[in-house]
Amino acid sequence: MDTSDYIAAGALIVALFSAVFALFSYSVANEALKISKQQHKERYKTVEPYLMEAYKWYKEEDTYISFALRFINKATITNSIVNVELHLEYFDKSQVFGKAKIEPCFDVNPLNIADNKKTLELPLILSEKSAESGWITFKLPDIFKKNLNVDLYKIHATTTNGEVVSIDTHIINTVQNEK
CATH class of the missing domain: 1.10.287 (Helix Hairpins)
Structure with missing residues (x-):
């Protein structure tokens, strides 16, 4: 070699x-x-909403709907809920379909609801891998008292990154006022 x-x-x-x-x-x-x-x-996982309870109740002449919600941040970074809206799909007496959007009332607490959940405030800051639960209340316009039948209640929550998460229900329990 x-x-x-x-x-x-x-x-x-x-x-x-x-x-x-x-x-x-x-x-x-x-x-x-x-x-x-x-x-x-x-x-960058999403925030997941869960509906725990929903009640319609009356205070004086006003009609309110309160939702007990849980928002779970599945991401490993902090996220926030910056806006919550209630979207209603309804029918009038002549079966004409319509939609409405209602902002929450943060100055009203749910009436006759006996549990220890707090009222949620916006912005709702969610730490990484955490959950927050509480009540959000909406005041229904007077037209919904007699003239309209609500078919679908849909809660839209907007996160800080612009993502919209929603949860809906067709049935709302009614709580009677104590006299």
């Missing part, structure tokens, strides 16, 4: 070592990419 053969064999060994090292580096980088993608998914 000549010197050139030894040099060629050494170069082959170095090339094989480099190829093995490159494959190992590729494998490690691929695993790191998978972990980064998973962390990114976890970081």
